[in-house]
Amino acid sequence: MAKRLEDILKNNVIASFHVHTEFSGDPYLQRVKLEKVLNYAFKKNIGMLVITDSNNNRAFNYLIKNYKELKNDSKFKIDKVDGNLLIVENGNKQMIIPKAMEARSKEGHILLIGYKNINAPENYTVEDLTDITHDEGGIAIPAHPFIKKFGGVGREGLDKIKEEVDAVEVFNAQAGLYLKKFNMEAREYADQNNLGKICSNDSHDISGIAYSYMILPEEFINLKNGEQFISSLKEFLNQTKNPEVYDTVAHEQYEPLPKVLTWVLRHKFQRKQKANQKLLEE
Numbered sequence: 001m002a003k004r005l006e007d008i009l010k011n012n013v014i015a016s017f018h019v020h021t022e023f024s025g026d027p028y029l030q031r032v033k034l035e036k037v038l039n040y041a042f043k044k045n046i047g048m049l050v051i052t053d054s055n056n057n058r059a060f061n062y063l064i065k066n067y068k069e070l071k072n073d074s075k076f077k078i079d080k081v082d083g084n085l086l087i088v089e090n091g092n093k094q095m096i097i098p099k100a101m102e103a104r105s106k107e108g109h110i111l112l113i114g115y116k117n118i119n120a121p122e123n124y125t126v127e128d129l130t131d132i133t134h135d136e137g138g139i140a141i142p143a144h145p146f147i148k149k150f151g152g153v154g155r156e157g158l159d160k161i162k163e164e165v166d167a168v169e170v171f172n173a174q175a176g177l178y179l180k181k182f183n184m185e186a187r188e189y190a191d192q193n194n195l196g197k198i199c200s201n202d203s204h205d206i207s208g209i210a211y212s213y214m215i216l217p218e219e220f221i222n223l224k225n226g227e228q229f230i231s232s233l234k235e236f237l238n239q240t241k242n243p244e245v246y247d248t249v250a251h252e253q254y255e256p257l258p259k260v261l262t263w264v265l266r267h268k269f270q271r272k273q274k275a276n277q278k279l280l281e282e
Contacts, residue, residue, distance in 0.1 A: 013047030013216040018102065018111060018143060018169065018200035019209050021051055023058040029204060034059050035074050036206050042090045044210040049095055052102040052111050052143075055121050060086065060099045084114050084138075084226030096221070098229065102143060103129050108153030111169065111200075114138035114230035126153055130164045137227055139166045139234060141198060145189070146182040147175060150202075158189065167196030167237040171252045173212040174202045180254075196237035199250045211253045 020026075021034045034051075041049050051059045063070070063086055067078040077089040086097040100113040103121035110129050112118065115138035121129055130140040142165055145152045150172075153161070158168070170187040172179075190197045199212045220236035222228040240246040 012218055013096070013221060014045055015048040015050065015214040015216045016041065016046045016201055016203075016209050016212075017050045017052075017141075017198050017214065018172075018202045019049060019051050020102075020202070020204050021053055021059050023056060023062070024053040024102075025056075026054070026204075032204065032206055034062060035070070035076075037209060038076065038088060038090070038095070039074070040206050041095060041209055042093050045093070046210060046213070047095055048216060049097050049209070050100050050111075050113060051097065052100045054102050055104050057099050057101050060097065063088070063097065081223060081229075082226045083116070085223070085229050087223065096223070096229070098226070098233075104151055105129055108145070108148075108157050109143040109151035110153075111141040111143050112138055113141070113233070114226060126157055126161055127164075130161050134164065137230060139230060139237070141165060141167045141169055141237075143169045143200075144172045144175065144182065144186070144202065145169065146185045147172070147179060150175075152182070155189070162193050162195060165195065166234055167198050167240065169200050170197045170246075171199035171212060171250065172202050173200065173208065173253060173255045174204070176254045176257055190241075191243055194241050196240045197246045197250070198237070198240070199252045201255070203255075205259060208255050208259065211255045213251050215249045215251065217249075 020029055021032050021037050022030050053059055063078055064080055070076040079087040084099045088095045088097055098113050103110045103112050105121055105124050105126050107126045110126055112133050115133045116136040118132055133140045142153050144150045145158050148154050168186055168190045170190050171183050175183050201208050201212050203209045220232045222232040
């Protein structure tokens with residue numbers, strides 16, 4: 001008999017990976033306000049929110065710098081464990097927020113978690129980003145690797161770094177319809193190469209942060225400091241190399257197609273407007 005979700009989640013944490021906010025630099029994402037994202041995450045009982053804005057960790061820094069105002073206005077209490085880890089409280093609920101970004105290098109996109117100092121990642125190769133992140137004790141996860149239109153590294157790029165990455169994003173909730181084959185290809189690649197796996201949201205809207213999630217057992221949660229937390233998270237990702245373990249801890253669900261199409265079309269329209277404005281200014 002299958003276990004009920006509430007039984008599975010006892011003493012465990014719902015982890016939402018690959019979340020974008022207003023700080024990602026995309027005009028469409030200006031409406032995805034960080035405080036609203038946090039409120040929605042608490043509403044959905046998310047216990048770990050991995051905010052991966054494009055090429056920056058401004059959301060993480062914003063929470064540190066504005067904790068007093070957030071406490072007064074939004075009732076959030078923010079505990080800075082260290083430079084790589086925050087605990088946000090809202091009432092009797094807690095949420096773990098590690099320092100993270102989606103590094104959009106010239107060769108493809110890599111999710112980085114728990115790094116220290118990486119500036120202008122667009123100037124690096126994926127190998128450089130992976131090496132630097134590991135030197136700093138962090139985690140590197142290629143995002144949507146086979147969807148090159150989304151900035152995936154492709155098979156050749158993945159072959160270069162497969163011995164170094166901590167996991168592969170094998171399910172992206174935005175990749176519906178004809179893109180599903182790329183999720184399947186990523187899963188097959190990870191299983192064939194004995195790599196860790198995550199499912200993620202790649203959310204570009206507030207409600208998008210909760211469609212897919214990982215169930216993180218409490219034995220893999222060490223909040224003494226950022227270094228030990230990242231170490232325990234790495235251990236969890238190592239366990240997902242086993243396909244049966246991954247299938248137990250991963251909740252894969254595609255975001256509804258109308259919502260995906262809405263943000264894609266708005267994104268294209270706004271980018272076109274921006275390009276036209278640039279031409280006018282020139």
